[in-house]
Amino acid sequence: MINHDQLELQVIMSNAGLPEAGDAVLTFPEEIVADPQKYRAAVALPVGEGEIARAQAARARRDLAIEGYGQLLEGIVEHGRPALERFYTHAVDLVRPLIGDWQHIWEHNVQMEAEQTRAQLDALASGDRRHLSTATVIRGEPRPGPRLWGMCGRLQTWSGEV
Template identity: 40%
Template structure:
C-alpha cells in the first residue's frame, strides 16, 4: 500500500500525469483521496477513460496499460497492490517505444532513475523522472492510436515484449508468492478448519500491528510515492480505531 501524488508535469499531449505502464502479474487498485483527474486504460475493451474524484475506487488486472492524468494539479491516490514483493521487483513494464523493449539491457537503461542523494540532488532526480515519463508517454501515445485504429489486437506486440522482459524473474516471484499471498491463504484455510472443529487457540494469539510512514517521497512511475512499513507492535498507550 502506498500514497501517490500524481505528477503534475504536462506531457506531449498537454495532459499532466505519470508514466503509462502495465503490471504483468498483479492487480492494482486506486482509492482517490483528493483532486480530480482521469485514468486512461488500454485493455480488452480497447481505450477507456475513467473519471477520478475523491471516493472513486478503480482496479485493473494484469495486462491493463494505465495512465493517471492529474487534471486538478493535486490528484492524490491510495494505491493497493496485489502480491507484495512482485510490484517492487519488476512486475511493471512501462510503455517505452519498441526499440527500448527489445532487450532487458535496453529497457533497464530507459527505466533507470539515478539516486537523488548520489547523483546531483532533487532537481537532477526530478529531471530524470520527467525524461523517463516522457519516453513512456511517447510509446503510449503510439500504442493508444494503434488500439483506437485497429482494436485490442494492437496490444499483442507490447504484451509479448513485456512478457519477454520479465520471464527471467518468475522464479524469484514464486518465492515471494509462496512466502506471501499463498502462505496467507494457507493460514486462513487452517483457521477455517480450526473453527469447524471449535479449536480457538489461534484467536488467543491475536495482535495489532501499526504502519509507519517513511520519511520521504520517492519518484515512482505515476507520481511521488509515500509508502508505509509495518512495525512489530503498537506503541504503549496508543489506541487505533478503524
C-alpha cells in the same frame, strides 16, 4: 492519471512490492519495449543524484510511457489485437529473467499470507476459534529514510510492530 497540482493519493498495497520488482511493464514505445537494454535504461532512475534528478527522471519515464501507450493504442486501432499481442510478447520477454526473484518474493511473503488466510477460513468453517486468541493490535510506522520512487509515484513502506 497525471497530477499537475497537489493531488495526493494514499494507496495500500499488500503484494509484497512486486511492481517495484518489475512485474509491471511500462508501455514505452515499441522500439524500447522490444529491447531489454533500452527498456532497463528507460525504466531506471538515477542513483545518488538527489531528489530533484530522480523526480525529473520519474516524470520523463512517465511521459515516455504515455507516449508509448499512445502508439500502442494507435496500433490497436489500426491493426487490432495483433498489436496488443506484440506488446504482450515483448513484455513477457522483458520479465522472464525476473521470475526467480518474484517466486522468492511470493514464497516468502504473499504465499505465506494466503496460506494463513486459508487455514483461518478452514478453522472457521469447522468451528475452530483458536486462531482468534492470537489476534494482536499492530501499529504501523513509516520506515526511516527517504521515500522511494515506486512504479506509480512516491513509495513509503511501513513496518508493522506489535
